[in-house]
Amino acid sequence: xxxxxxxxxxxxxxxxxxxxxxxxxxxxxxxxxxxxxxxxxxxxxxxxxxxxxxxxxxxxxxxxxxxxxxxxxxxxxxxxxxxxxxxxxxxxxxxxxxxxxxxxxxxxxxxxxxxxxxxxxxxxxxxxxxxxxxxxxxxxxxxxxxxxxxxxxxxxxxxxxxxxxxxxxxxxxxxxxxxxxxxxxxxxxxxxxxxxxxxxxxxxxxxxxxxxxxxxxxxxxxxxxxxxxxxxxxxxxxxxxxxxxxxxxxxxxxxxxxxxxxxxxxxxxxxxxxxxxxxxxxxxxxxxxxxxxxxxxxxxxxxxxxxxxxxxxxxxxxxxxxxxxxxxxxxxxxxxxxxxxxxxxxxxxxxxxxxxxxxxxxxxxxxxxxxxxxxxxxxxxxxxxxxxxxxxxxxxxxxxxxxxxxxxxxxxxxxxxxxxxxxxxxxxxxxxxx
Numbered sequence: 001x002x003x004x005x006x007x008x009x010x011x012x013x014x015x016x017x018x019x020x021x022x023x024x025x026x027x028x029x030x031x032x033x034x035x036x037x038x039x040x041x042x043x044x045x046x047x048x049x050x051x052x053x054x055x056x057x058x059x060x061x062x063x064x065x066x067x068x069x070x071x072x073x074x075x076x077x078x079x080x081x082x083x084x085x086x087x088x089x090x091x092x093x094x095x096x097x098x099x100x101x102x103x104x105x106x107x108x109x110x111x112x113x114x115x116x117x118x119x120x121x122x123x124x125x126x127x128x129x130x131x132x133x134x135x136x137x138x139x140x141x142x143x144x145x146x147x148x149x150x151x152x153x154x155x156x157x158x159x160x161x162x163x164x165x166x167x168x169x170x171x172x173x174x175x176x177x178x179x180x181x182x183x184x185x186x187x188x189x190x191x192x193x194x195x196x197x198x199x200x201x202x203x204x205x206x207x208x209x210x211x212x213x214x215x216x217x218x219x220x221x222x223x224x225x226x227x228x229x230x231x232x233x234x235x236x237x238x239x240x241x242x243x244x245x246x247x248x249x250x251x252x253x254x255x256x257x258x259x260x261x262x263x264x265x266x267x268x269x270x271x272x273x274x275x276x277x278x279x280x281x282x283x284x285x286x287x288x289x290x291x292x293x294x295x296x297x298x299x300x301x302x303x304x305x306x307x308x309x310x311x312x313x314x315x316x317x318x319x320x321x322x323x324x325x326x327x328x329x330x331x332x333x334x335x336x337x338x339x340x341x342x343x344x345x346x347x348x349x350x351x352x353x354x355x356x357x358x359x360x361x362x363x364x365x366x367x368x369x370x371x372x373x374x375x376x377x378x379x380x381x382x383x384x385x386x387x388x389x390x391x392x393x394x395x396x397x398x399x400x401x402x403x404x405x406x407x408x409x410x411x412x413x414x415x416x417x418x419x420x421x422x423x424x425x426x427x428x429x430x431x432x433x434x
Contacts, residue, residue, distance in 0.1 A: 026074050027391045028083055028412075031090065031186065031208045036307040039206055040088025040113070043080075044391065045071035068094055068102070075105035080112065082409070085416040090115055090141060099129045104138070111139065115162065118144030118151045127153050141186065147175035158183050165189040165209065168202050212310050215347040215354075227350070229254040230299035235362040237292040244280045251279055260423045261298045267421035289335055297342060301423035304349035308422045311349065312415050313389075317341035319411035320385050320404075321378070327402015333377060339363075340370045340378045341385065 028041040045067040071091070080089050090113040096102050098116060105112075114133060130140060134157060142155055143162035155161070155176075161183050163172055168187065187199050190209035193216035199207065233250045236242050251258045258279055265276045265286075276282045283291045301311050318341030325337035343363070347354040358368055370379035374386075377398055384394035388408065397404065 026071065026078070026083070027389075029208060030309050030313075031088070031206050032212075032307075032309070033206060034204070036212070036309075038087055038307075038309050040090055040111070041084045042090040042092075042115070042208065043071070043075065043083060044092065068092075068097065072097070072102055072105060076103070078409075079108055080105055080110050081108045082413060084110060085419070086110075088113060092117070095121070095126060098126065098133065100132070104133075107137065112137075113139040113141050113160065115141040115143060116154070118142050118146050118148065118154065122150045122154050127157070130154060130157050142183075143188075147172070147177070155179070155183070156181060160184045160186050160206070162186040162188050165191075165195055165199055168199060173202060212306055213313065213345065213348050215351045227299070227303045229257060230296065230303070231361055233295060233299075234292070237288060237295075238362060242288065244283060247283060248279050257295070257299055257302060260302060261295055264298050264421055264423065265294065267418075269418040269421035271417075293335070293338060293342075296339070298423050300342070300346070300349055305351065306349055308419070308424070310345060311422055312419060314342050314345040314349070315415040315418065316408075316411045317344055317382070317385055317389070319414050320407045321381050323407035323410060324381050324385075324397075324401040324404065325378070327407065336364070336367060336370075337378045337381055340367055340382050343367065343371055344382060344386070346371075 027044045029044065030038050031040045031042055033039040075083075075091070083089070088111040089107070092115045093102075093104075094117075097104065098114065104114075116130075134140065139159040140154075140157055141160040141162055142151070142158040145151065146155060146161055146163075158181075161176065161179070163185065165187050166189060173185075184205035185203060186206040186208070187202065187204040188208050190196055190199055190207045190211045191214075193211050193214055195209065196207065196211050229250060233247070236246055236250060262276055262278075262282065264270060265272060265282055272285070274285070276285060286294070297311075297315070300314075301308070304311065318338045321341035322334045322338035326334035343358075346352075346357045350357055355372060358371065363371075366376055366378065369375045370382055373379060374383040380396055380398050381401060384397040384404065385408075387394040388404065394404075
């Protein structure tokens with residue numbers, strides 16, 4: 001699963017001195033272990049047009065030397081840890097970087113895996129360079145034509161092999177043959193919910209793709225029962241004269257939601273300076289707007305059957321949208337922007353089509369249009385955030401917003417800080433269609 005940022009490197013500060021900035025996407029895409037916990041993040045440098053949905057020529061993640069240089073410079077400036085927290089970092093490198101002609105970023109205590117495309121010329125110089133990188137503490141992941149005879153010396157040194165999901169059914173693992181060091185299998189391109197169970201017979205250690213960010217609808221399935229309490233509470237919270245007693249009355253029907261909410265608010269990641277012991281105190285301390293935001297988050301987390309990375313991705317979207325809106329003159333709409341980002345993954349969290357989920361939720365027309373059509377001020381912000389997440393250059397962003405890169409970077413740090421405080425999902429196994 002991907003989260004991205006636009007990095008602007010200023011090359012000229014004086015007007016009329018030529019292009020003033022070079023823009024680059026720095027994207028992180030989750031790599032999942034067998035139990036669907038996040039093992040690491042692949043850091044990439046995609047580019048291209050959101051209109052075409054493809055990377056621009058010369059900006060391919062696999063072949064763009066200029067993009068690779070820019071990424072390495074970006075990682076040297078930003079650091080690895082702020083982008084991956086306590087997870088493994090994976091970056092794709094070409095021959096020059098492996099040979100040491102381009103400097104690798106400091107790992108800052110993180111495990112850094114170098115992914116190399118096996119299509120490159122494999123010679124003694126490259127093998128010796130790989131040994132030096134391994135001695136320096138890096139790990140090696142190999143992708144490409146892994147079955148080629150000349151690749152064997154490099155394969156012997158790899159910790160992981162990365163294979164695209166579509167190639168599994170074509171016998172690629174048989175072509176590769178015995179893995180001399182028991183290299184772990186990483187299956188990429190697992191993009192549909194039904195792809196995950198299909199790849200499990202091949203014994204992957206790690207998987208990546210968009211399969212968790214899409215709903216897996218089952219005919220006749222209804223929304224979880226505990227979501228009805230949240231829906232009623234959302235309706236109540238929209239009433240300007242709502243009182244403490246009414247809020248408490250609704251939450252009494254789902255004691256687990258109250259307990260989980262208080263646990264979340266009192267977590268170290270949330271960062272309150274006082275202990276919150278009851279719902280009345282939470283509302284008084286946070287205010288209705290903030291309380292509504294967090295009870296919705298916790299309620300959705302409890303109702304979802306997906307791993308916490310899906311909720312974390314929704315949080316990154318939500319916070320990025322909020323910060324973008326709060327950075328402009330329309331800062332009063334930042335609360336709506338947050339909810340738009342959070343609700344953008346409702347379909348995946350609840351395994352229901354988004355339009356069906358919204359039919360039963362008390363949401364405004366503004367929020368509904370932003371989610372379904374990506375229209376209006378909040379919808380345009382969401383569209384830009386999603387383009388970044390896909391590694392594409394946004395075609396349009398409202399003028400009256402904050403800085404996209406700064407907003408994304410802050411959102412990632414904020415969401416990663418809440419990771420261990422998020423409510424546990426009911427199940428971490430994505431369902432397949434029946």
